[in-house]
Amino acid sequence: MSKPDHVFDREQEWASLVGFASDTGAGARLGVVSGRRRQGKSYLLQALAGSMGGIYFPALEVTEAVALRLFADELIRFTGAPVPAFRDWIDAIPYLFGVVRDRAIPVVFDEFPYLVKASPELPSIIQRELGPGGSGASSSARVLLCGSAMSVMGGLLSGTAPLRGRAGLEMAIRPFGYRQAARFWDIDDPRLAAQVHAVVGGTPAYRREFVRGDAPSGPGDFDDWVVRTVLNAGAPLFREARYLLAEETEIRDPSLYHSVLAAVADGNTTSGGIAGYVGRKSNEIAHPLRVLEDSHLLVKERDLFRPNRSYYRVVEPLITFYQAIMVREWARLERGDAATVWRGSRGRFLSQVVGPHMEVLCREYALHADPAAGEVGSGVVPDPSNRTQIQIDVAVLAPADHGRPRRILSLGEVEWDRVMGAEHVARLRRARDLLAVKGFDTRDTVLTCYSGAGFSTGMESDVRLVTVDDLYA
Known part of the structure; x- marks a missing residue:
């Protein structure tokens, strides 16, 4: 049919x-x-x-x-x-x-x-x-x-x-993927599509019912679109992030659940960090974390290089946007001062909303771009000699083969608004060497740079370069 x-x-x-x-x-x-x-x-x-x-x-x-x-x-x-x-x-x-x-x-x-x-x-x-x-x-x-x-x-x-x-x-029934969402919003500019997705994700109703079909007319209209839709106190989208929790019957203390989401959106991604942020003991937030996972508002992801470590991530982009941009300016937004609030929030939007969201899009891209991928995620590689840790934003691993070292197909770093250059590649090379010492198979590992701002000249030919255009190609 x-x-x-x-x-x-x-x-x-x-x-x-x-x-x-x-x-x-x-x-x-x-x-x-x-x-x-x-x-x-x-x-x-x-x-x-x-x-x-x-x-x-x-x-x-x-x-x-x-x-x-x-x-x-x-x-x-x-x-x-x-x-x-x-x-x-x-x-x-x-x-x-x-x-x-x-x-x-x-x-x-x-x-x-x-x-x-x-x-x-x-x-x-x-x-x-x-x-x-x-x-x-x-x-x-x-x-x-x-x-x-x-x-x-x-x-x-x-x-x-x-x-x-x-x-x-x-x-x-899940939200549209980022490519489907771009088509649904009739956006053909990749950078604009990524920014819109960082705000409203792939939820269909946010275009049809909540903004009555109002989509940015082009890259130059994005700022005005944010002001007249999600930051507009008279628009339905303005309070939507607050209402998402109200639909779950198991939630008895909304303030605690909102605080947990705020903790994760603010960068506290471990259960201990979340507990410290909200002022509760770790065992007291175990149930809220489970309910938020069951509600598909949080997802728990393991560190691919440290199996005993795991991290929480907010699934719904609108909640991340609300916590990063709207909560601290709520009174001014209710007074109708959205344009001023947005002008002062652009930097925070790039670092706390679009940047992390770009990492999620790149992991989704990597999962479908490499037919040999068995698992895609992120992880931290300790560097004892330099007393630092190297964050790998996009790690692509081959399927586990019992009795053999786990193959790493790709190690990647993501930047949204910074041109990537030799220092990013050097960091990835160092991580690859450290992982080889830990027992991973890195003989065929490809180093990958994902950038929304471009790459410096002279990047090595053996490094894979992925642009925002590539994500939406």
Whole structure:
């Protein structure tokens, strides 16, 4: 089935959903679709249900009785016939399976966590009806449970959860990659695309709903675009970073979670550093860190050269921008002084937002640019002789080969607004020599410089040079 023209990209997700929803096997099927808000889950599932003549039920945060009445109304629209009043979901789910019999169609329960909050037994009811002797055995419904509360959706199929082992589809709808995001925003200038992505990432709704299609007209319009959108107190995007946490049901102390995110955005990337920043003990932030990881707001990445070390990174660019630029100037921004605030924040934007974000883009580029890559990340190489540490921004390792030294395919350093030269290459050469001593295979290691500002003349021919244009080529 062809994807509707109004659905941008999402080719792989569409193919998987259509394949699941059109499965002609006997009995009802269960799928789970998750992802943070604003990523286009509802948009995609509405298109699926509409294209296949299915059922789309958008749940609301209401009582069980109201939810059941709304669900009955949806079934009336689907069947064109009267539907009995449901006392509970024990009545409603078998009735649903009973009316969906003739052909395979998607049945979407959107914002499923709202239903679970009002009716905690609902997953168990669905599990029973999907099981042996349940009403789903003679149904052709392809049930899709969708939600944005990542902690709830992640728990549906984990551990001893009733639906564990029942799902034939598990799909996470993630933000667009940086190249797709550039096309979505209709930006063809690579430097401009990278800067916009450093602010709003790849979240589709930020262009469609939050700025009403307002995109920078060119590189010279970027500063004005920031002022009239994300720093504009009257624009929906202005407070969005504060609201992202409110959607997670497990968060009981928002101030603590905001503080943890602020710590990471400010460069405190270890659990000890985060704990010190927020004024708590390390064991007291273990749960917030886990919830933020489950919510896809933080990611934990290991140091490729020191296996016992790991670092946290903020996944959502808008949160990094908010913490670096907006928090300290919130009062002035609310007064409408966005232009002045931005003029004084440009340096901080380059060093704390775009620079680190460029590293993330380069790691993503390296992962897809080298077909032999097994793992891409970053790491620190201690240099005892010089009593320093060498930060490797982009390290590309070959897949592990048991019994042999790990091959390092590439070591790279990233600069956004500085011309790269001989000193960067010398640092990478030193790191390569130190890693060889530690037992890594560096015989074929390529030294790579990634720069948004260019390279000095006379760079060695054996050094790979990657520009922002290359990232988007």
